[in-house]
Amino acid sequence: MLDIAWNPTLNTLTRNAWRLSFGGGIAPVxxxxxTRIHEAPHQDLYRFDGSDTDDDRPILLVPPLAAPAQCFxxxxxxxxxxxxxGSGKATYLVDYGTMGYADRGLGFEDWVDDFIPAAVDRVSRLHDGAPVDLIGWSLGGTMSLLTAAGRGDLPIGSVTAIGTPIDYESVTMIAPLRAVGRFTGDRPLTTATGAMGGLPAPLVQASYRFTALQRELTKPWFIARNLHDTETLARMESIDRFMADMPGYPARFFRQVCTQLILGNAxxxxNFETRNGAIALADLTVPVLAIGGTEDVIAPIPSVRAATDVLTGSLSVRFxxxxxxxxxxxxxxxxxxSTWAHIDGFLDGVVAQTA
Structure with a gap:
């Protein structure tokens, strides 16, 4: 008879199976x-504890909409x-919180003219006016680039855009939407969302899962194959929690994504049009790092690399x-x-350039 107490692998299999099925998960959050240092609607500002906030040039993490700020x-x-x-950098995060029907009129301009500039200014003042390095993921990178381009008066030191598409024609998964949109415009995408006040969180979550359809379909086999590997299951669980926490898009913001980015490839x-006027990407002057993923279907490498073509006013654009x-x-x-190492090297180089 097999003695479970003396079989650590079997013990791990049993424990992980129980936690996934009945025990509340593999690992706690x-x-x-x-520390939250500022509170306001859609612009809570946090400082990560343990970072050196006296000597180091500050960093502001800029998440996208329709994704939890915990992406970082x-x-x-x-x-x-x-x-x-942990590397001694003063690190901050702006958190937009959830979106409801009352937020339906919020658009890109609210972020690039108000929320993000306010966070940049607040962080800079905490560091005696030091330039702030922005790091944005996905549409957070788009908003960071537009903020730096449209608000040249801000103390922005650099922009890092991770998985941020510039050329939407290179995003093959939205090619059918673009093809239909040539005849219908944005109406099939935005009529219903306008009535609902935006794209609800369940639809955002379902859309993101669709982009990783193979992962969703093979998930049972993945779990069975890795039931002995607690760390791998914990990583899977963290991604599942992330997707389950995705908030929605405000109606105006979603319409701008559809008309200007997806259909217009602006x-x-x-250029990007806002209610406050056009923003020209050529007006961005700070150094930029763009990072593309080899397996990213939402922002394929060609769509990200296009940043090197359009940011003509930047001091340097590195892909x-x-x-x-x-x-x-x-x-x-x-x-x-990979990604984190690229960011470390880029930021070190930016600091050296301005020293």
């Missing part, structure tokens, strides 16, 4: 300790925030590729030795 801090080992703070022309999917770029098992 663990976030990097942080999923769990230990999957936290760009912990990596930056960023390749170097790097890294292994991983859209989320894997910033929080995957290989991110530390």
């Amino acid at each position: 663990q976030r990097t300790p942080s 801090d999923l769990r230990p080992g999957q936290s760009l925030a912990a990596h930056l703070a 960023l390749t022309e170097g 790097e590729s890294a292994p991983g999917s859209h989320l894997g770029l910033v929080a995957g098992p290989k991110a530390k030795d």
